Amino acid sequence: MMILNQIREWINIRLYPSKRRVLLFLRYSSFFVALVTLCALVINYGYELSGEDRRMVYQIVRFSLVFYLLKYIVKIIYDFHPIEFIKSTLTEAFLMLFILVNLLTIHFFNFNVLTFLGNLFDIGDINHFFEVGIQVYFLIVFLIEVGKATSVLEKVNVSPSTLFIFSFIILISIGTALLMMPEMNTVGKSPRFIDALFTSISASCVTGLTVVDTGEFWSVKGQFVIMVLIQFGGLSIISFATLLVLFTRNNIGIRQQSIMQNNLLADSLSSSSGLLKRIFYYTFLFEMVGATLLYLSYYGRTDGSVGNNIFNALFHSISAFNNAGFSTHIGGFTSEEVANIYVLHILIAFLIIFGSLGFSNIFDLFSIRRRRKEQKKPWLGLKIDTKISLYASSILILLGGVLFYFLEEKNVLSDKDFYARITTSFFQSVTTRTAGFNTVDIGSLQMSTLIIFIFLMFIGASPGSTGGGIKTNTFVLIFLGTYTIIRGRARFELFKRTIPHDLVLKAYSIMLFAISIISLGIFLLSLFEPQFSLIQISFEQVSAFATVGLSTGITPHLSTAGKIIIMFTMFIGRVGPLTLAYSLLRQTRANAYKYPEARMMVG
Incomplete structure (x- = not known):
């Protein structure tokens, strides 16, 4: 020796x-x-x-x-x-x-x-x-x-926001190149570039808007690429690469931690790597459990090979948890084969709910370590972010379901029994928030229902999730800020906590930026797509910005200019309005001086 x-x-x-x-x-x-x-x-x-x-x-x-x-x-x-x-x-x-x-x-x-x-x-x-x-x-x-x-x-002297945006541009480019290959579709030849690019952006930005039917046009290979784009887009390719580095060398640099903190909304740089591992753990756990339940409840009992049935279950589990809205069924969930499989709808709905809660909130709810800590310190309870997300999501889902039921009772729900009406109303209220699946023809809904849907889509999911919209916490802070100002109070208070003024101002900034982007998109679409009504264009634009994926049926019929507008809107909606703003604007130094206050009339 x-x-x-x-x-x-x-x-x-x-x-x-x-x-x-x-x-x-x-x-x-x-x-x-x-x-x-x-x-x-x-x-x-x-x-x-x-x-x-x-x-x-x-x-x-x-x-x-x-x-x-x-x-x-x-x-x-x-x-x-x-x-x-x-x-x-x-x-x-x-x-x-x-x-x-x-x-x-x-x-x-x-x-x-x-x-x-x-x-x-x-x-x-x-x-x-x-x-x-x-x-x-x-x-x-x-x-x-x-x-x-x-x-x-x-x-490299580049902000984390810019690097985060570039990671999506790279992912979209790779996805487009893959979808352009002949074997990716059922036609056997390269599709139009604009269609491949649109699909890649929609999948990478977990939106679900499509210009071609996913189940009919794309082959199993193409659907597999779309599934991978959804998974990478939901968690970001930087997160995947960083996680693999953590497993190989157990440490990452300050800049990488900063990118992760910006992407995952972590509390600190040091907590970003730990949160990243937990995110992947819970993501794959929910997706695997979801795929297993989908297979046992429906896909395992259908005709076809075992491998194809497993793939369909996994595809819809990933698509639902990442709030993407893509489906391998021809016509989506309005197709005859799954339109009345209500147990499937309920499973999909709960996957959407868990995916839209936000990773930090999921950890707060389901962490065994957190529950043990609460037993020793009962006063801790749930974090304020989790409380806001749960209350806001529950109220919006309940409100959306009840309104859909009564508004569509004599329309799209008229031929369904009571159980089917309840399930359909619940499913559509859940999926409208940010997922994009639909079991009814959206184009057949009444205008009042479409307006309600636009409102729900605009709010969207919770912060830190794969869903879009201005987020539930942002909406709650805007409502709280307006209520506090009207009451003439000096402090913003919620759940016996004082909310900093800068958070409320940030919420108003997000809403203003979102309304500006949506309004600009509606204006441009009205110029290039005059054949569609204002409600159709508005619904499409809000759905794209909130990365929902619902459509009244006009997406495949958009002109090239219209598709480009929707693609930019989906991209901005996924990376986030403020992330894009931070990447475009240079940071300014705070001035040591202060100008005299000016009084002006408002309202």
Whole structure:
């Protein structure tokens, strides 16, 4: 043992001068190899390739696997404590060992371990599963490298708001390029660029407005891309990359923490990384539980393959929890196959509610640690943010459901029984807040109902969620501020707490910015789309800004100019009005002086 330690020490001493240079080379080349391999797999995924081209893709994948295997071995050699290094990367070590064994057996003995395992466990298409696993592996590797590359953000003088916006632009660009590939749709040829871009923006911004029917036009591959865009758009691609970095090296830079704090509405820089992990935990927990319940209650009992049914359940769970509104059913939830499956509607509605509450509020409600802390300190209770979100959401859902029931009782609800009317009213009230699913024809609703829907969409979901709108807390602060001013009080008080004046002013700023964007969009749409009524245009614009996705049916019939207006509106609605304003306006220094006060007439 002593001799081995001496040999290892001698090797480490000899290799130490080149360690930094070699590891740096491996780091940059790893990013390049992952990018090239991912592009090759994407081309193989999106195009019908010839046998020769497909073999070329397999050669690239094989070379990449060899590269990462050699990279791992080199890192072991250069590490001063190789045993501890292997233990700390045990999952990667097992994967590399499997790749090594499989490559050696194929090369020297013409024996494929995967095929052997497939026959042993009676898995006929195991190579297909391995191909999918390899694609996921390289996607994870690429995101890890992107996450590590964000360390350069410490040296870039760009605000977190700007970087957050650019992350969505990159995601939308990648999504558009993927959806442009022929294999992504049922037609078998590249769609119109404007349609692919519109769909990518709508999915990335978790809106749900569509210019083509998702279930009819896009193939399963295209629907999978849309599902990934929804997931990345709901949590942001920066969050995914940062999370992977946290799992690989357990720390991130100050700038990255600042971006996360801005994105997740964390209380402090130090709490942003911990909140990020909890967000992913609860997100995947709710989505997996939701997919399981959807599969057991409906999709598992339908015709079709097991894999396709699982995909449909997972797609709708992700779409509902992220408040996206996309559906793989032709015609959405108004289609005959699901229009009367009310247990499905209820499950979707509760996924929407949980997704719209906000991640911080979900943690406050469902955290076991929080409940234990309350047992020791009963006076803590729920945070004021959680209370506002719960009360506001409950009141708005109840109000929306009751109004929809009585306004549409003799219209779209006339042919339904009492239980169906109650369920439909509840579902539409929930989904109008920010999700975009609909079980009735929105274009057939009365104008009074559409006005109520515009009001609900404008308010939207709770802060820190994937939903849009000005947010429930903003609306409550605006109502509180107006009420306090009318009563002539000096302080804003809620739940026996004093609300700072700057928060109320921020709420008014958000509302003013939102009304300005919506009004500008309505004005422009009225110029380019004169064939539609004002209520149709207003409904479409508010739905786009609040990232709801409901439509009276005019979205596919919009002109190119109209689609561009809606796309910009969806983007602004997703990144947030103030985030966009902060990224465009330069920060100004506070002046030490103060001008004399001026009195003027108001009202």
